[in-house]
Amino acid sequence: MSxxxxxxxxxxxxxxxxxxxxxxxxxxxxxxxxIESGFVMTYTYLEDGTxxxxxxxxxxxxxxxxxxxxKPYRMECLxxxxxxxxxxxxxxxLTPILLYHIQQAEELMVIRSHKKVEAMLIQLLAWLSKKFGxxxxxxxxxxxxxxxEDLAALISSTRVTITRILGQLEQEGxxxxxxxxxxxxxxxxxxxxxx
Numbered sequence: 001m002s003x004x005x006x007x008x009x010x011x012x013x014x015x016x017x018x019x020x021x022x023x024x025x026x027x028x029x030x031x032x033x034x035i036e037s038g039f040v041m042t043y044t045y046l047e048d049g050t051x052x053x054x055x056x057x058x059x060x061x062x063x064x065x066x067x068x069x070x071k072p073y074r075m076e077c078l079x080x081x082x083x084x085x086x087x088x089x090x091x092x093x094l095t096p097i098l099l100y101h102i103q104q105a106e107e108l109m110v111i112r113s114h115k116k117v118e119a120m121l122i123q124l125l126a127w128l129s130k131k132f133g134x135x136x137x138x139x140x141x142x143x144x145x146x147x148x149e150d151l152a153a154l155i156s157s158t159r160v161t162i163t164r165i166l167g168q169l170e171q172e173g174x175x176x177x178x179x180x181x182x183x184x185x186x187x188x189x190x191x192x193x194x195x
Contacts, residue, residue, distance in 0.1 A: 015084065015085065016036060016082055016083070016084045017082070017083055017084070017085070018080070018081070018082055019038075019077045019080065019081040019082075019083065020077065020080055021077055021078070021079055021080055021145075022076065022077060022078075023076075023077050024074055024075060024076055024077070025040065025063075025075035025076075025077065025081070025083060027064075027065045027073065027075075028064060028065070028085060030066075030087060030088055031064065031066075031085045031086055031087045031088060032062050032063065032064035032066055032067070032085075032086045032088060032097070033062065033063050033064055033075065033083040033084070033085060033086070034060070034061070034062045034083060034084045034086050035057055035058060035059055035060065035061050035062075035063070035081060035082075035083050036059060036081075036082040036083060036084060037059055037080075037081065037082045038058075038059075038077060038078070038079040038080055038081030038082060038083075039056065039057065039058050039077075039078040039079050039081070039132070039144050040056075040057045040058075040061075040063060040075050040076065040077055040078065040081060040083075041053055041055070041056050041057075041075075041076050041078055041150065041153070041154075042054040042055045042056075042057065042063055042068070042073065042074065042075050042076075043074050043076065043153065044068075044070040044071070044072055044073055044074070045072060050156075051153045052153070052156065053108075053153045053154045053156075054068065054070060054073075054105075055101070055104055055105065055108065056078075056128070056132075056154065058131075058132050061100075062086065062097045063075055066088060066094075067094075067097065067098065067101055078144060078145065078146065078150060079144065079145055107127060108127075108154070110123075111123045111124050111127060111155065112155055112156060117155065117157050117161055117162075117165065118165050118168075120155040120157070121151065121155060121157070121162065121165050121166075121169075122169070122174075124151065124154055124155055125142070125169075125175065125183065125185050126185065128142045128144070128146075128185075129141075129142050129185040132144060133185065136184060138176060138184050138186065139176075139184045139185050139186040140184065140185050141182060141183075141184050142182065142183045142184075142185065143182050144181075144182075145180050145181045145182065146181055146183075147159075147181055148162040148163045148166065148181075149162075151166075166183075173186065174186055
């Protein structure tokens with residue numbers, strides 16, 4: 001049973017929409033988006049133009065500007081996305097969604113709190129593999145097609161640094177990089193990695 005059953009049941013005019021990779025989900029005044037398939041990154045910008053990732057969301061997750069105070073607030077499709085607009089009639093029905101968003105924000109805050117970028121990236125890869133990955137023979141496959149720039153935005157780093165560290169992790173046998181920005185994380189090895 002989904003956390004969002006009460007929200008979707010009260011919404012009778014839900015229509016599923018298709019969005020292409022790198023498009024933005026439209027902001028809706030009194031509605032949220034439930035992701036049916038694909039992955040979406042929510043983010044804002046600082047005054048100097050720096051992108052700040054607010055979250056990474058997948059199938060079953062509910063997102064929207066109503067859940068944030070950040071301005072601007074953007075929802076970018078990292079893959080092709082199927083999403084359903086969910087009108088919000090009553091704030092009480094948002095309680096489970098808000099709790100889930102708080103939990104994810106805390107997890108990302110802990111990942112970003114590491115002193116070294118290497119530690120942040122390792123923790124991020126472990127989190128992504130646990131939350132969104134699928135088990136394969138070599139470990140857990142993160143099949144989200146995240147670019148090095150996407151990974152950098154999630155931990156407030158640079159694309160160049162992420163590229164260097166990913167190469168280092170691959171040389172050490174902790175990850176395998178596949179085509180289309182997919183990564184296999186060797187779960188047992190990455191948890192014991194020391195920087």
